[in-house]
């Protein structure tokens with residue numbers, strides 16, 4: 001009796017303490033960051049440009065530099081703990097972009113890519129949409145020295161392989177492109193490149 005009274009009055013206090021205006025703010029913020037992502041500095045380049053060009057659905061950059069495929073294969077790695085900090089702020093995402101980003105050695109295997117997809121599902125909301133891409137592609141004759149000769153192309157092939165694999169249920173929206181004048185160090189995007197990547201992301205998933 002006492003405890004149900006307490007619950008009733010606690011509920012009343014909750015309702016009183018939470019007028020519509022203060023409740024709508026967090027949910028509006030969450031609605032603007034309903035999509036998470038994993039990847040490396042190349043994903044961060046996309047996220048930087050995405051925010052700069054007005055993208056709202058996906059998270060902004062959160063310090064994913066150097067987080068290549070192998071840093072995401074264990075579901076409770078330091079990389080996933082970073083992801084979970086974002087989840088603590090914005091809630092479990094209803095969509096996740098998995099960027100396959102590699103160092104030339106060891107590259108990546110399809111088994112590792114499938115592990116990333118499984119981990120993305122387990123850290124996201126139930127039935128979340130999973131988008132998958134490689135790291136950005138370059139103009140003919142260009143490459144990313146960190147991923148090595150043919151490395152960026154390998155990541156794109158792995159993304160397409162996953163999208164073609166009906167057991168994975170992931171969406172490949174296309175490849176990101178970084179043109180020669182948009183590259184700052186033989187791999188990463190300069191400011192113009194970030195803007196371009198951001199616009200490509202908005203075209204892919206809003």
Ligand SMILES: *[C@@H]1O[C@H](CO)[C@@H](O)[C@H](O)[C@H]1NC(C)=O
Nearest residue numbers: 094124125126127128129169
């Ligand atoms: C997830 O999708 C399946 C199949 O469409 C459906 O049966 C299930 O209810 C969904 N779960 C949630 C939590 O939306």
Ligand SMILES: *[C@@H]1O[C@H](CO)[C@@H](O)[C@H](O)[C@H]1NC(C)=O
Nearest residue numbers: 157158159160161162163164
């Ligand atoms: C995936 O499927 C598309 C469309 O059928 C095809 O063009 C592409 O070569 C396939 N890629 C891989 C890596 O399986």
